[in-house]
Amino acid sequence: MERRQLLKYMTLGAAGVGMAGLVFQKGTAVASPLNMPVVGTYDVLVCGGGTAGFPAAVSAARQGVRVGVIERYGFMGGVPATSIMPSWHHLNKRGSGFLIEFAERVSALGVGPDPLDNRHIEPEVVKYLFHEISMEEGVHIHLHEMIVGVIKAGNRVTHVITESKAGRRAYGAKIFIDATGDADVAYHAGAGVMKGDAEDDTLQGMSLRFRIGYIDIPKYLDWLKGYPQYCRGRKADHIEKLKQRYLKGLDIHMGTDMSNIWDSDPDPELPRNTYFVWASIRPNELSINSTRIYNVDGTDPDDLTKAELTTRKQAWAIWRYCKKHIPGFERSIIVETPCHVGVRETRRIRGDYVITHEDYRNARAFEDSVMFDNVTFDSHDSKKYDTFSRRGAVVDIPYRCFLPKGLDDMLVAGRCLSSDHLANSAIRGMWNSFQGGQVAGTSAGLSIKYGTTPRDISFSKLLDTLKKNNLVTSGDMHMKKSGQ
Numbered sequence: 001m002e003r004r005q006l007l008k009y010m011t012l013g014a015a016g017v018g019m020a021g022l023v024f025q026k027g028t029a030v031a032s033p034l035n036m037p038v039v040g041t042y043d044v045l046v047c048g049g050g051t052a053g054f055p056a057a058v059s060a061a062r063q064g065v066r067v068g069v070i071e072r073y074g075f076m077g078g079v080p081a082t083s084i085m086p087s088w089h090h091l092n093k094r095g096s097g098f099l100i101e102f103a104e105r106v107s108a109l110g111v112g113p114d115p116l117d118n119r120h121i122e123p124e125v126v127k128y129l130f131h132e133i134s135m136e137e138g139v140h141i142h143l144h145e146m147i148v149g150v151i152k153a154g155n156r157v158t159h160v161i162t163e164s165k166a167g168r169r170a171y172g173a174k175i176f177i178d179a180t181g182d183a184d185v186a187y188h189a190g191a192g193v194m195k196g197d198a199e200d201d202t203l204q205g206m207s208l209r210f211r212i213g214y215i216d217i218p219k220y221l222d223w224l225k226g227y228p229q230y231c232r233g234r235k236a237d238h239i240e241k242l243k244q245r246y247l248k249g250l251d252i253h254m255g256t257d258m259s260n261i262w263d264s265d266p267d268p269e270l271p272r273n274t275y276f277v278w279a280s281i282r283p284n285e286l287s288i289n290s291t292r293i294y295n296v297d298g299t300d301p302d303d304l305t306k307a308e309l310t311t312r313k314q315a316w317a318i319w320r321y322c323k324k325h326i327p328g329f330e331r332s333i334i335v336e337t338p339c340h341v342g343v344r345e346t347r348r349i350r351g352d353y354v355i356t357h358e359d360y361r362n363a364r365a366f367e368d369s370v371m372f373d374n375v376t377f378d379s380h381d382s383k384k385y386d387t388f389s390r391r392g393a394v395v396d397i398p399y400r401c402f403l404p405k406g407l408d409d410m411l412v413a414g415r416c417l418s419s420d421h422l423a424n425s426a427i428r429g430m431w432n433s434f435q436g437g438q439v440a441g442t443s444a445g446l447s448i449k450y451g452t453t454p455r456d457i458s459f460s461k462l463l464d465t466l467k468k469n470n471l472v473t474s475g476d477m478h479m480k481k482s483g484q
C-alpha cells in the first residue's frame with residue numbers, strides 16, 4: 001500500500017492510548033497492551049488474504065464499509081498461490097456468486113487456462129487479480145504482517161496484534177473475519193477449536209505441489225497409453241483425448257497411480273502410499289501433487305520444518321525417477337517449488353453449529369443455509385483415506401458454522417469453518433472457501449451498515465443480499481435450478 005494511503009488510516013501517535021482490555025495469546029491473557037502503536041482502524045478487518053480472505057474483503061467493501069486485510073506474505077492468494085494449487089474443482093460446474101465473477105475476470109485476462117471452460121487457474125493470475133480487484137474495491141492491503149495475538153475486552157476482540165520488521169503493532173476493527181486457514185485469531189482470542197479426527201487426533205497429511213518443466217508431454221502421454229494399470233482404468237482413447245486437448249493449447253489433468261511403479265525403487269526419498277496427480281496448465285509442464293507426509297501439524301513450526309524438508313526431498317526424488325525412467329521427461333527440470341508446503345487441515349473452530357459427516361452423508365438441508373457443498377469426502381488420512389461420495393447429492397452449509405462460539409463480532413471463513421474432521425475434508429475445497437468468504441464478508445459489511453452484529457443480523461437481509469449477488473445459498477435452490 002502507498003505510504004500516503006496508509007497514513008490516512010493511521011491512528012497517529014496512538015502508542016497504546018485508549019486501548020482497554022488485555023493482550024491474549026493462545027487463549028490466555030498475557031499482558032496489558034501498553035506501548036503498542038495502533039496503525040490502522042477499520043470497520044471490518046480480514047485476517048489472512050487467501051482463498052476465503054479475498055472474497056470476504058471485497059464482499060464487505062461492497063457494502064460501503066471500510067475494510068482492511070492483513071496478510072503474512074508479500075502477496076495475497078493463500079493456497080492457490082503459496083502452494084501453487086491450480087485445481088479449483090467444481091468451479092465451472094457448481095460455482096456461483098463472486099466466484100464466477102472472479103472466474104470471468106480470469107477468463108477476460110486471458111492468461112493461463114480459462115476456468116469457465118475447465119477448472120484451473122494460473123497461480124500468478126490469482127496473486128495479480130486478488131490485488132487488482134481488492135484495490136478497485138477500496139480494500140486496504142497490509143502485507144508482511146503476521147498476526148500473533150489479540151486484544152480483548154469481554155467477549156470482543158478489539159485489536160489484532162501483528163509482528164513484522166516494524167516490531168509489534170495493533171490494528172483495530174469493529175468486526176474481524178478470521179480467514180487465516182488455521183483459525184489463528186479465534187484461537188488466540190480463546191475460542192474453542194478442534195483438531196483432527198475425534199478418535200485419534202489424526203490430521204490430514206501435507207503435500208508439497210511442484211512443477212516440472214521441459215517435458216515432451218505428447219511423448220509421455222503416448223507412453224502412458226500402454227499402462228492402464230497406472231491410469232485408474234482410463235483407457236488409451238481417454239489419454240488420446242487429453243493429448244489432443246493439450247495439442248490445442250488447453251489445460252489437462254489426470255489422477256494416476258503411477259507411484260506403484262516406483263514402489264520397487266530403493267530410493268528412500270521417494271514417497272510411498274501416494275499417487276501421481278498432475279495438471280498441465282502451461283506448455284511442456286506438469287504441476288504435480290504427489291509428495292506426502294503424515295503426523296505433522298501445520299500450526300507447529302518444528303513440524304512445518306520437518307514437512308518442508310521431507311517433501312522437498314520427495315519432489316526431487318520423484319523428478320529423478322521420472323527423468324530416468326519415463327519417456328518424455330529426458331530433458332525435464334524442476335521449475336518451481338512453492339513457498340509453503342500444502343497444509344490440508346489444522347484448527348477448526350467450534351461454532352454455533354458444527355457440521356458433521358452425518359449431515360453430509362444424509363445430504364441435510366438447513367434453514368439457515370448460506371451455501372451448499374457436494375457430498376464427497378477427501379480426507380488424506382494416513383490410516384483411512386475416505387473418499388465417500390454420493391453422486392449428485394448436496395448438503396447445506398448453515399450460517400452458524402461461521403460464528404465462533406463465545407466470541408462476538410467475529411466470523412471465520414475458509415477451511416477453519418466449524419466442522420468435524422470428515423466434513424472438513426469436503427468443506428476445505430477452494431470453491432467452498434471462496435464462497436464462504438463471500439458469505440462472511442457480506443455479513444460483516446451488512447452488520448456494520450445496520451449497526452448490528454454478525455450473530456444478530458437479520459438472516460433474511462443477509463440471504464437477500466447473497467442471492468442478489470448471485471450466490472446459490474442452498475442445495476435446494478441448486479437442485480431446482482439444475483433440475484436434479
Ligand SMILES: Cc1cc2nc3c(=O)[nH]c(=O)nc-3n(C[C@H](O)[C@H](O)[C@H](O)COP(=O)(O)OP(=O)(O)OC[C@H]3O[C@@H](n4cnc5c(N)ncnc54)[C@H](O)[C@@H]3O)c2cc1C
Pocket residue numbers: 047048049050051052053070071072073076077078079080082083085087088089145146147148179180181182184206207208209289341342343344413414415416428429430431433
Ligand atoms: C496439497 C493440497 C491440495 C489441495 N487440492 C485441492 C484441490 O484440488 N481442489 C480444491 O478445491 N482444494 C484443494 N485444496 C484445499 C484448498 O486449497 C484449501 O483448503 C483452501 O484454499 C483454504 O482456503 P483458506 O482461505 O481457508 O486458507 P488459505 O488459502 O491458506 O488462506 C489463508 C491466508 O491467511 C494467511 N495467514 C495465515 N495465518 C496468518 C497470520 N497469523 N497472520 C497473517 N496472515 C496469515 C496465509 O498466508 C494465507 O494467505 C488443497 C489443499 C492442499 C494443501
